[in-house]
Amino acid sequence: MFEKIFMLLIFFAVTVAVGLYCHRKARSVGDFVLGGRSVGPWVTAFAYGTSYFSSVVFVGYAGQFGWNFGIAATWIGIGNALIGSLLAWVVLGRRTRVMTKHFESATMPDFFAKRYCCDSLRTVSSALIFVFLVPYSASVYKGLSGLFAMAFGIDFTWCVIGIAVLTGIYVVVGGYMAAALNDLIQGIIMLVGIILVVAAILNGKGGFQSALAQLSQIPSDSAPGLSGSLVSFFGPDPLSLLGVVILTSLGTLGLPQMVHKFYTIKNEKSIQTGTIISTVFALVIAGGSYFMGAFGRLYYKVPDSGKPVFDQIVPDMLAGSLPDLLIGVVMILVLSASMSTLSSLVITSSSTFTLDFLQGIFFRNMSHKVQLRWIRLLCVFFVALSVVLALNPNSLITTLMSLSWGVLAGSFLGPFVYGLFWRGATASGVWACFITGLGINLWNLFFPFTAPTSAGALSITASLLIVPLVSVLTPKLSMGHLDVTFSCYDERIPAPHKLMLDQVSE
Structure with a gap:
C-alpha cells in the first residue's frame, strides 16, 4: 500500500507543479485556449493521443468489448491508430491549422459561423458541445474512480471528488499548455504501463499461448454454438465490431476536443512528426488495452x-493478477490517461461556451480579461457537473461515452471535413447534420432500437452523406466569401499554404 500511495503523491506533485509553471504563460485567451499556436510536435502528438484514450477505453470499452468480441477486439485499437490517428492527422492536420488561423478561430463553433456565414451555428454548436461533453467526462470519472476504489478501498464518491479537484486545479491555473505538458509526461507513463500490464495479464495464465488456448474453450454469449469464436479473426459478431470501430475511430475526426489539437500546431515539422508519434502511440495504447480486455473471461467471475x-x-482482472507495485503503476497509467482527457474536455467545453455562447448572446463586448475569468469559472462548473453525473450508479461507462461521441461526431464530422475541403457545402447542410446527429442518438436513448455504439456509428456515417446531399439542393454561399475562405491555402510561404505550414522560429 505504501508504494502505491508514494507513487500517487509524486504524480500529483508533478502535475500541480506543471500547472503552476504554465500559469505565467496563460495570460491571454489565446494562450489559455491554444497555447499561443506554438506547440511542438511531441507535445501536440502526445496531447492528441492522451486526450483520445482514457479510463473509458482501459476500463469500460476494453472490459465490455474484450468480453463480447474476444481477441478480435484488438481491431478496435488498430482502427483507432489507422483511422482515428493517422487518417485524422493526414486529412485534417494542415488544413485545420491554416483555415482556423485564417479565420482567427479558437473554437469549432466559431469556425462553423465564419465558414458558413451563419452566427446561429456558433450558438447551437457551442451548446451541444457543453452539454454532450459532460457525459463523456462523467464516463472518465466513473472508470478512473472504480479502479481507485479497487486499489485503495476508498469509497467511490471520494475518489470521484478527489480526482475532479486535482484536474480542476492544474487546468484552471495553467490552461492548455499545462494540460499539454502534462500530457507528454502522462503519455510516456501510459506507454510503459500498458506494456507491463499486458505482460502480467498473460503471465498470470501461463503465457500467451496458454491464455489463448484457455480462451478458445469458452463459448461466446452471442455465438454459444460456435467453438473458439473468441479467438477468431473477426470474433463472434463482426457487424457490431465494425460499429465500434466506426464510432471510436472515424468519429474522432469530428470531435471538438480532438480537432482542437490541430489549431495549436507550430510548424510543418510538427505535422510530419506528430503524425508518426500519435499513430504509434494509439497502436500501443488502444491495441494493448483491447487485447488485454480480451482475456477478461479468464479472470472475471460472473455474478x-x-x-x-x-x-x-x-478492475477484477487487475486485482487478481497484479502485485501491489504493478497495481500502483496501473493507477498512474489510468490516472495519466484520464486526467489528460479530462483536461482536454474541460478546456474545450468552457472556452467554447464562453467565446461562442455567452459572448455571442449576453456579453458582446467582453474584454479578454473577463473572457479568461469566465473560462476558468466554467472549467470549475463543468467539472462539478460531470461529477454529479458520474455519481449516478445506473449509468454505464460505455453508454455515456457512446452518447457523447455519437451526438458530437454525428453532428460535426461532415460539416467540419467538408468545410475544409469543399466549396459547395452550405449552412443548410450543416443544420441537417446537427438535427440528424442529435436526433438519432437521443431517439435511441429514450426509445432504444439498437446498441448505443451502433447508434453513434450510424449518425457518424450519416454525417458524411447528409452534408453533400442537402448542400446540392440548397442555395450556395457567395462566390466572394468562398474565394476569401479558400484563398488561405494558396498563400505563398514560399510553397502553397495547402502544402506547407509557415516555419515559425524555434
Missing part, C-alpha cells in the same frame, strides 16, 4: 445474476 458487470471486469 449470481448471470450478467457480467462490464465496468468491473478490468
Whole structure:
C-alpha cells in the first residue's frame, strides 16, 4: 500500500507543479485556449493521443468489448491508430491549422459561423458541445474512480471528488499548455504501463499461448454454438465490431476536443512528426488495452445474476493478477490517461461556451480579461457537473461515452471535413447534420432500437452523406466569401499554404 500511495503523491506533485509553471504563460485567451499556436510536435502528438484514450477505453470499452468480441477486439485499437490517428492527422492536420488561423478561430463553433456565414451555428454548436461533453467526462470519472476504489478501498464518491479537484486545479491555473505538458509526461507513463500490464495479464495464465488456448474453450454469449469464436479473426459478431470501430475511430475526426489539437500546431515539422508519434502511440495504447480486455473471461467471475458487470471486469482482472507495485503503476497509467482527457474536455467545453455562447448572446463586448475569468469559472462548473453525473450508479461507462461521441461526431464530422475541403457545402447542410446527429442518438436513448455504439456509428456515417446531399439542393454561399475562405491555402510561404505550414522560429 505504501508504494502505491508514494507513487500517487509524486504524480500529483508533478502535475500541480506543471500547472503552476504554465500559469505565467496563460495570460491571454489565446494562450489559455491554444497555447499561443506554438506547440511542438511531441507535445501536440502526445496531447492528441492522451486526450483520445482514457479510463473509458482501459476500463469500460476494453472490459465490455474484450468480453463480447474476444481477441478480435484488438481491431478496435488498430482502427483507432489507422483511422482515428493517422487518417485524422493526414486529412485534417494542415488544413485545420491554416483555415482556423485564417479565420482567427479558437473554437469549432466559431469556425462553423465564419465558414458558413451563419452566427446561429456558433450558438447551437457551442451548446451541444457543453452539454454532450459532460457525459463523456462523467464516463472518465466513473472508470478512473472504480479502479481507485479497487486499489485503495476508498469509497467511490471520494475518489470521484478527489480526482475532479486535482484536474480542476492544474487546468484552471495553467490552461492548455499545462494540460499539454502534462500530457507528454502522462503519455510516456501510459506507454510503459500498458506494456507491463499486458505482460502480467498473460503471465498470470501461463503465457500467451496458454491464455489463448484457455480462451478458445469458452463459448461466446452471442455465438454459444460456435467453438473458439473468441479467438477468431473477426470474433463472434463482426457487424457490431465494425460499429465500434466506426464510432471510436472515424468519429474522432469530428470531435471538438480532438480537432482542437490541430489549431495549436507550430510548424510543418510538427505535422510530419506528430503524425508518426500519435499513430504509434494509439497502436500501443488502444491495441494493448483491447487485447488485454480480451482475456477478461479468464479472470472475471460472473455474478449470481448471470450478467457480467462490464465496468468491473478490468478492475477484477487487475486485482487478481497484479502485485501491489504493478497495481500502483496501473493507477498512474489510468490516472495519466484520464486526467489528460479530462483536461482536454474541460478546456474545450468552457472556452467554447464562453467565446461562442455567452459572448455571442449576453456579453458582446467582453474584454479578454473577463473572457479568461469566465473560462476558468466554467472549467470549475463543468467539472462539478460531470461529477454529479458520474455519481449516478445506473449509468454505464460505455453508454455515456457512446452518447457523447455519437451526438458530437454525428453532428460535426461532415460539416467540419467538408468545410475544409469543399466549396459547395452550405449552412443548410450543416443544420441537417446537427438535427440528424442529435436526433438519432437521443431517439435511441429514450426509445432504444439498437446498441448505443451502433447508434453513434450510424449518425457518424450519416454525417458524411447528409452534408453533400442537402448542400446540392440548397442555395450556395457567395462566390466572394468562398474565394476569401479558400484563398488561405494558396498563400505563398514560399510553397502553397495547402502544402506547407509557415516555419515559425524555434
